Amino acid sequence: MLGAAVRIAGGDEVVLTGRLSRSTHPWLDDHGVFGTVLLPGTAFIEMTLRAADEVGCGAIEELTLERPLVPAEDAQVSVQVSVGAPDDAGRRTVTVHSHVQDADADPAGGADWVRHAVGVLADAGSLAPEAGLEGQWPPAGAERVD
Template structure:
């Protein structure tokens, strides 16, 4: 029941797991609102969401690491096939499994190569107290931040567009930003 993935199955003769799906602008037109130099890309947060879906499928709760290796380009016509692979786990690493996210054009010849977009590690969430202890380290326990100055965002998305970053309405969520010293 995931909006980007259509099937999930355990792999035979291993503890591995495979999730598959298809992405196309004709079915998920909102993805067209994320462009870099005129090319539609699945946002990095989309790859992260695929990782979280894989974690849930194998009974884990977090994506503790995710390295983006290559952009996932969405073609103007047709679509891409997705494979989200979770390894069988490592006996030495309790509650941790490796993740790999691949795609290829849906019209690629059978046996054609897949592109590796991201690799990561799935795990279980930190204990509740650990996240509470981390709040003072961020300096953001109060919002807006104490001593902060608001940043004027007038024309922000137009400036990004001029630099080649096309964020349509679905990706224009930044409404407020603050600066404290050199931190934004």
Template sequence: TYPFQRKTYWLNATTVTGDAAGFGQVVSDHPVLAAALGRADGEGTVLTGRVSLASHPWLADHAVAGMVVVPGTAFVDMAVHAAALVGCAGLGELTHQAPLVVPESGGVALQAVVSAPDDQGRRTVEFYSRPEADITDPTWTLHATAQLDPGQPAPVPVSGVWPPAGAERVELEGFYEGLAAEG
């Protein structure tokens, strides 16, 4: 071809590929779990995302023993989001397995794997991570598991006087220092 004809032979992009929909996933509208994908075998849903200090600078405020750790409440928030996405009423129980440490540079790939419903309609969600730098590494770390409840949450009866009779005030001054001293 003649070099000045101003014709290209490359395919033009037909979709934007910078978002989850461009990758064939569903946008999940969550600040950490940005995309969702139904499993091919129909046995649940996988939510994916990424955590880093660059994308989530507020995490730097949650340092434990010199390491930035994703707080447990973030797992609660992600579990409640997963519950709403798959049609569950809310979170029944959440158990932490291992802390999710955020590196000083780079990020962590995150997956929330939601199971298919059991006979009572309950689902489980498991939160996994691995360093994002090596996608060939098959090692994922389990950080938390949660039970998602299908029905409406039971109302909590409110009655009586607060604080309840016999309650004792507990001073928390020096609490964290005392825990640190005990290891």
């Protein structure tokens, strides 16, 4: 879904870009909810992981989906994944935006960009495992149910 990555001049930010549509990505039609086709959450994860790889981060520490991406049947959608400069701990902010390409839109930009997700990328080694995910399974005191 993301075809290009560009490092921003004079900084350590990166923007990854791509295009998607239901005609070029027919699997999107399999992701409908009450008759509305949505970009699945796993696609946001995939794009964010691609951005993490590009900047040398190995993990998504946090990703909040704010708005669904609803590709119209005949629309081309531009996608941008923006990664900020690293902080003192090496973490980077990440955002996912989309913009519907409209043949009738003005050449200066047409419709507004929509932010769909925001999060934080980190080095995989810096993330501690969640409490309770290690050790005995099933946990002590658990009862089997049908």
